[in-house]
Amino acid sequence: MSGLKLFRADTTNSAMTEVMPRLAEIETEVQGLVEAYMETLLGVRFLASEYSTGAVHGGRIDSLGLDENGSPVIIEYKRGTDAGVINQGLFYLAWLMDHRAEFEHLVRDRLGVTVASQVLWSGPRLICIAGDFTRYDVHAVREHRRSIDLVRYRLFGSDLLGLETVASVSGGAQVARRARCQPPVARAAADIQGTAMVELAGAVDEVLLGLGDGVKCVERKTYRAYQRLRNFACLCPPRRTKLLVYLKVDPKDVDLVPGFTRDVSGLGHHGTGDLEVQLRTPRDVERAQDLFRSSYAAA
Structure with missing residues (x-):
């Protein structure tokens, strides 16, 4: 191989x-x-x-x-x-x-x-x-x-x-796929939090799509899945002041930080993955990048 x-x-x-x-x-x-x-x-x-x-x-x-x-x-x-x-x-x-x-x-x-x-x-x-x-x-x-x-x-x-x-x-160029992926979350963010949330959603989208050439984006009503062979991240529309991302990372392998990461195994939520990451600022996106990469590598 x-x-x-x-x-x-x-x-x-x-x-x-x-x-x-x-x-x-x-x-x-x-x-x-x-x-x-x-x-x-x-x-x-x-x-x-x-x-x-x-x-x-x-x-x-x-x-x-x-x-x-x-x-x-x-x-x-x-x-x-x-x-x-x-x-x-x-x-x-x-x-x-x-x-x-x-x-x-x-x-x-x-x-x-x-x-x-x-x-x-x-x-x-x-x-x-x-x-x-x-x-x-x-x-x-x-x-x-x-x-x-x-x-x-x-x-x-x-x-x-x-x-x-x-x-x-996924049947289309990366640029075309990225253009299709952004609007739903961007519109939801604009309705709730304005420009700041639009920019935060765009930053998360950019990071996740940039992890590799084979990343696909799948839109569902309640989340957007980022997929390699399997899902490695699911991004939900903003909830007032934060974005929720669910990752295929075992929460037991992570030092959980209240207000930033949470074990949701066994809890109902949209998307797939047992680790919830809460993003409120561009700094949170930077903090989450190692988790993003770990989930991508496992997919």
């Missing part, structure tokens, strides 16, 4: 042994692992495996899921390098957009009526997991107007799975 080397330390014999990476013997080995732990690995709730697209369309979608923001997700797997995986996935994605009622029925059966009523059709996703991708694959996904993630896998030994995001695009 891009030159990554993994070693196992044997403290008893003061030895260090390299764990050699390998590809799966068969494609379904990877598919089985991902489907069994899909929410942990990808932030996607599993819906179906080998889903038939019907006699007319004549295909089978490897895995179907729903991500943290309610976006439909198609996942396609290849054992090694396969130039057809992206086109195959896009073929199924087109089918999915034409069969929204069928997908929502599946969600209703698996996850309930409430979840089915909140499916976000503005941003369906395709995740391709393969042994490797070519530079042509990376270029190709950047030309499509769809949300596509290319993920390279490796197996290490008998019990380790490595996933590396090779490319992650």
Whole structure:
């Protein structure tokens, strides 16, 4: 995985042994692992495996899921390098957009009526997991107007799975995405606190989008999600004098500061993440940057 080397330390014999990476013997080995732990690995709730697209369309979608923001997700797997995986996935994605009622029925059966009523059709996703991708694959996904993630896998030994995001695009340029992301929170801030809150929301947006090339922005009514492969931050509209950001950082690993950081695990809130960060001033945004980076790295 891009030159990554993994070693196992044997403290008893003061030895260090390299764990050699390998590809799966068969494609379904990877598919089985991902489907069994899909929410942990990808932030996607599993819906179906080998889903038939019907006699007319004549295909089978490897895995179907729903991500943290309610976006439909198609996942396609290849054992090694396969130039057809992206086109195959896009073929199924087109089918999915034409069969929204069928997908929502599946969600209703698996996850309930409430979840089915909140499916976000503005941003369906395709995740391709393969042994490797070519530079042509990376270029190709950047030309499509769809949300596509290319993920390279490796197996290490008998019990380790490595996933590396090779490319992650939302179907538009970074500038265009940033322009779309800003107005909802900016408008809400203007209604509540005026220019200061507009500027604070813009500063947070700038920092989160600037953490990496593959950051995507997903708008929901009650929050804006910043996503790599999974959500790493959710920004809520201002509450009078502050902004709330929820991060995928374990609160137990943070020295909580009253009025700045709070453990919300087990508490109801908008967005995803167990660490709440309260931002009132540009100084708070600076203080939070290490937390932002930690959450981004974990996604």
